Amino acid sequence: MVCRKIVTLFIFAGTVLAGMSLPGIVPPAGALTFEENREVALEITRLFRSARAVISKHQKHINDPNESDKGLSPEKVIEEAKVNYKTVSGKEFRLEAGTTLKGLGQLAMLNAIREVMTNAQPLINERGRGFKGFLPAVFARLVADSFNRLMKRRAYIKLTAPRRYIRNRSNRPDKWEHNVIENSFKNAEYIKDKPFMEEARHRGRAAFRLMIPEYYNKTCLGCHGEPRGERDITGGKKEGGKLGELGGAISFAIYN
Ligand code: HEC
Structure with a gap:
């Protein structure tokens, strides 16, 4: 009797815990x-x-x-x-x-x-x-x-920026992100706002990767604008960014 109660308790706790994580049968990776x-x-x-x-x-x-x-x-x-x-x-x-x-x-x-x-x-x-x-x-x-x-480790998201504009080291672009920023987003011919996507590797695994460029608007420049090196309200150093310039990117990965 006591034993059954304990088992019931465990099942209950297990259900509660499972409810806190994500439910459902996920399609197999790469599907x-x-x-x-x-x-x-x-x-x-x-x-x-x-x-x-x-x-x-x-x-x-x-x-x-x-x-x-x-x-x-x-x-x-x-x-x-x-x-x-x-x-x-x-x-x-x-x-x-x-x-x-x-x-x-x-x-x-x-x-x-x-x-x-x-x-x-x-x-x-x-x-x-x-x-x-x-x-x-x-x-x-x-x-x-x-x-x-x-x-x-099924999917991954991150806000990143051009290397020289990074404030928080944990937001640094990886090699793939860096290349997309420098070779595509900063290319004068690249269509504004257009997401970039490719099959590539992410943290050692094959993945579908996507990046969305983001640009500085007026409100950003109080912190990220000019003069470069001056302290902003957060105590950080301004980047010297200009209106409309590429200021960051959202990066997303889905593992195959
Ligand atoms: C009040 C000051 C302030 C304003 C305004 C501001 N930022 Fe930032 N921004 C920061 C700080 C501080 C960080 C570092 C955040 C962290 O600790 O992750 C940051 C981080 C970022 C990052 C992540 C990369 C990095 O440098 O770590 C991007 C991208 C970014 N800002 C873009 C923008 C854009 C685009 C705007 C305008 C739409 C904007 N910011 C407005 C202060 C500001």
Whole structure:
């Protein structure tokens, strides 16, 4: 009797734990075509950028030292991210079944956003503190770390930049990313905003890889602009970047 109770308890704990990780039967690695991989990569990066845009939009609010509850809960950020997603894609965000890589990736991205925003609550709601260092790029790095952990080496996301513009070493481009940035994105003939994709290796494994270029706009230049070397509000050194210049890139990989 006691024994059965213990077994039941274990099954219950196991179910709870399983519920916290990602459910579903994932298609075997390498099962997707180039086109299907492209679709998954574009979907997940779109969701990622839509969520980051929520942080940009609320930056002033986040930096406000007077208000303690910013109302920027995990669910609020996700709700606004879905609105941004619709604006850029023209369609409603629709969560696919967790049995597909797309569904699994969507869920991992939503859970990564939830995790980061849950952990950020004490910081962003801290009274009496203005600038808190909670920036879109920081949010993006934390979400990427969480996503990569949740995807358990099935897929990978990262915000990177041209080598000489890198602030946080963990965002440094790898060799493939560096080549895409220097040889394609910086090529005058390269079509603006166009994603670059290729079968290539990532961390020693064969993968479908995709990169999306991003450019400095006016709001970026307060930190990344001129004069080069001057300290910005974060205490970091400005890069000397110019309006419209390539400032970074989103990198995505799906392992074969
Ligand atoms: C308030 C200052 C500030 C503003 C405004 C800002 N950034 Fe940043 N940016 C930073 C800091 C600080 C980091 C390092 C973040 C980290 O620790 O990962 C960073 C990191 C990045 C990175 C990741 C690569 C790296 O250098 O580590 C990219 C790409 C980037 N910023 C692009 C942009 C773009 C594009 C904009 C405008 C849309 C922008 N930033 C606006 C301060 C800023």
